[in-house]
Amino acid sequence: xxxxxxxxxxxxxxxxxxxxxxxxxxxxxxxxxxxxxxxxxxxxxxxxxxxxxxxxxxxxxxxxxxxxxxxxxxxxxxxxxxxxxxxxxxxxxxxxxxxxxxxxxxxxxx
Amino acid sequence: xxxxxxxxxxxxxxxxxxxxxxxxxxxxxxxxxxxxxxxxxxxxxxxxxxxxxxxxxxxxxxxxxxxxxxxxxxxxxxxxxxxxxxxxxxxxxxxxxxxxxxxxxxxxxxxxxxxxxxxx
Amino acid sequence: xxxxxxxxxxxxxxxxxxxxxxxxxxxxxxxxxxxxxxxxxxxxxxxxxxxxxxxxxxxxxxxxxxxxxxxxxxxxxxxxxxxxxxxxxxxxxxxxxxxxxx
Numbered sequence: 001x002x003x004x005x006x007x008x009x010x011x012x013x014x015x016x017x018x019x020x021x022x023x024x025x026x027x028x029x030x031x032x033x034x035x036x037x038x039x040x041x042x043x044x045x046x047x048x049x050x051x052x053x054x055x056x057x058x059x060x061x062x063x064x065x066x067x068x069x070x071x072x073x074x075x076x077x078x079x080x081x082x083x084x085x086x087x088x089x090x091x092x093x094x095x096x097x098x099x100x101x102x103x104x105x106x107x108x109x110x
Numbered sequence: 111x112x113x114x115x116x117x118x119x120x121x122x123x124x125x126x127x128x129x130x131x132x133x134x135x136x137x138x139x140x141x142x143x144x145x146x147x148x149x150x151x152x153x154x155x156x157x158x159x160x161x162x163x164x165x166x167x168x169x170x171x172x173x174x175x176x177x178x179x180x181x182x183x184x185x186x187x188x189x190x191x192x193x194x195x196x197x198x199x200x201x202x203x204x205x206x207x208x209x210x211x212x213x214x215x216x217x218x219x220x221x222x223x224x225x226x227x228x229x230x
Numbered sequence: 231x232x233x234x235x236x237x238x239x240x241x242x243x244x245x246x247x248x249x250x251x252x253x254x255x256x257x258x259x260x261x262x263x264x265x266x267x268x269x270x271x272x273x274x275x276x277x278x279x280x281x282x283x284x285x286x287x288x289x290x291x292x293x294x295x296x297x298x299x300x301x302x303x304x305x306x307x308x309x310x311x312x313x314x315x316x317x318x319x320x321x322x323x324x325x326x327x328x329x330x331x332x
Contacts (some may be wrong), residue, residue, distance in 0.1 A: 058178035059170045063141055068179040073181075107134065118329065120249065152249055192252070218255035221233050225326045 005031050006068025018061040018109050032100045044088055049072060061098040061106040113225035114145045122153035123172040129157050132230035133175055140182040147186030155193045156203040173205040188212050232257040232323035236332050237266035241275045246331040251279050251331040259289040267296040284309045293318060
């Protein structure tokens with residue numbers, strides 16, 4: 001698979017995740033989101049940056065439970081809820097948000 | 111009914127994949143809400159050293175991943191005191207703050223409280 | 231019963247048996263198999279500690295096939311129960327959990 005952003009070709013794996021994490025930028029995120037039928041709002045970006053912070057800290061894409069707890073801890077207890085994340089990144093927030101954030105697929109996610 | 115499960119991690123990080131496999135099992139089990147604990151003993155205690163800089167050998171940092179255990183709901187982290195002592199490791203050198211130090215006898219009892227033991 | 235500890239490394243080369251001996255409770259059992267059976271011979275490292283545990287009530291077993299394969303029948307320390315594969319299976323059923331030290 002690949003992503004074409006105005007002529008820039010980005011390689012994706014079979015599940016649509018970036019093969020080279022350095023390919024990630026805002027345009028790539030928007031194109032990845034569009035493939036999931038999501039148009040990115042500030043609320044989305046907040047979670048995307050949070051995921052990247054998680055990845056830098058733990059060298060791991062979070063599973064749902066860890067994402068919820070991390071959001072609660074770092075952002076806002078109101079946002080650290082499955083339902084909030086589900087509304088932003090349906091149908092599987094940890095997987096979809098990791099994909100848009102340019103991170104590897106969470107390995108321990110249902 | 112959830113089983114009480116203990117992972118026993120006794121190998122040093124990086125030389126082989128055993129240490130990483132134990133952590134992956136722990137993270138995976140946490141998704142299923144299992145009652146899970148991890149015991150570090152023998153060379154396994156080297157996994158907990160904060161000072162690891164594994165980028166020097168192009169590997170993911172085991173201690174970074176271990177520091178995420180609490181976020182995954184894994185709160186029972188046990189460390190064999192004697193294994194630390196034998197390797198002159200102090201608890202303030204360890205990446206996990208909230209851990210329980212156990213002596214030989216404590217570990218004997220801990221094992222006898224489990225429904226399932228997994229050795230790594 | 232409680233925990234069945236299995237050890238499959240030679241105590242001449244590894245510290246696995248010692249890790250096991252440290253945390254073994256008096257109600258537990260220890261099964262030596264594969265290269266772990268080198269721990270049954272009288273001069274093995276840890277042989278004294280093993281005898282001490284036996285005196286305290288720990289059951290120590292060794293897999294007879296592995297003993298014979300390595301020619302150790304004449305070198306065995308006392309009070310180690312030699313068992314076959316069927317008994318091995320039965321032991322795993324009789325204990326609450328198995329901890330393999332490898």
